[in-house]
Amino acid sequence: MNDVMPEGEAIRLFTVPITPDFATAAASILQRFREHADDSLRLKDPEAFEQNTNSPFRRENAELDALSEPLRGERHNLHGLLLETACLTKDNALDHVxxxxxxxxxxxxxxxxxLTLSRVVMEGVLFSEYxxxxxxxxxxxxxxxxxVWRTDAVYARKQAEAHGQAPAEAGQMLAYVDDALQRCQAKERHNAKGKLIGYSFGSEPAPLDINITERATVAMPDWLPAPYRLTSGAAHNRPWMIGRARDLAGEEGLAGEAATVMAAVMVSMGAIETVVRVFGEYFGADVSQALQMxxxxxxxxxxxxxxxxxxR
Known part of the structure; x- marks a missing residue:
């Protein structure tokens, strides 16, 4: 799907200059939302709110415990990496807030x-949600x-090769991932041409990587229409969108407007609401009060x- 094509004019309500008062109000609401995320879930210490024995987290640990060794240990390690990765992408998202x-x-x-910063906020949250x-x-x-892990290992190998590392050294992470997934009894999925397209555990498949556009549609709040496309033009540096800033500036330079700030703030607020809901649901924490606030x-x-x- 092409996510960089224009889809019509944005809402014109905030097509005015960014004033100090407006910027201060926008920064303040983001800070409050970020603090809600930290306070409601104590995200830096997930074990502190893993109290619900019926939570997906507890059920899955029990399911893993029921396996026999060595598969039990291998899959527990993979599950631990999953939790670590979800927290990592969440932390990066909140840092960008x-x-x-x-x-x-x-x-x-x-x-x-x-808009570019809010795009990273959203993508980090969507990785956690995924x-x-x-x-x-x-x-x-x-x-x-x-x-996701295997895809990242391929990216790491390509980057290492680009920096001059020998193929064997550059591929160490990929070799480690392939070996770990084999020990976890992950089944490779290939297309008709033999290309690796994902993995399955038992009868449950997944692709090689997250589809961010799809996750944004599924996971972001209903009150926020097309949040991924909303940030695409700026993030991709597309002239159709960024040229507006030149028009607003007049003769030279670029000028921002309140509409851009509002779009970035709303996307970020929606992402923070999503990450609070997702962590709460998975770990069994009651986050209803935070979401209501x-x-x-x-x-x-x-x-x-x-x-x-x-x-006026």
Whole structure:
């Protein structure tokens, strides 16, 4: 799917300059959302809220414990890597929220960088959601991790080769991953031409990598239409979108507008809501109060932002 083509004009409500008051309000709501994520889930210490014996996390650990050795240990290790990866991508997403908070306060105001940062926020969250999706069984979860891990190993090999490493040295991670997946009894899936396209555990398959566009459609909140495409033009540096900043600036340079900030903030807020929901569902934590607070504060911010942006 081509995610960089224009799909019509954006909402014109915030087509006004970015004022200091507007930027401060936007940065403030992002900080509050980020703190909600940390406070509601204690994300830096997942074991602190793994109390629900009926949670997917607990059920899956029991399912792994029922296996015989050595498969039990191998799959527990793979499951541990999955949890570590989900936390890693979540941490990177929240770090980019923090970066976005500072970016919004720049003087002169930012142009397209808020959308680019919000894209990373969303993608990091979607990686976590892809791995911790509570609606899928353990074997599909492991198959998803296997595909992502193997794909990353290929990327690492290509980067190492580009930096001049010998093929054998550059391929060490890939060889390790292939061996670990074999010990976990991951079954390779190939297409008609024999190309590796993913893995399966038991009868549960998964592709080699996440489809970000698909996950954005499935996992992001319903109140946020087409969030992936919303950030695509800026992230891909497409002239059809970034040229607007030149038009707004007049003769020279680039000029940002409040609409860009609003888009970046809404995408980031939606992503934070998603990561709180996903971690809560998987680990069995009650995050309903945090989600309710975020919904109320999001609506309050929208009205506040309109008032500030269009103040006469």
């Amino acid at each position: 923090r970066a976005l908070e500072h970016d919004l306060l720049m003087q002169p105001p930012p142009v397209w960088s808020p 791995l911790l999706d509570s609606t899928i069984p353990l074997n599909r979860r492991l198959a998803r991790l296997a595909g 975020m919904e109320e504060q999001r609506e309050e911010f929208l009205y506040e932002a309109i008032a500030i942006a269009h103040r």
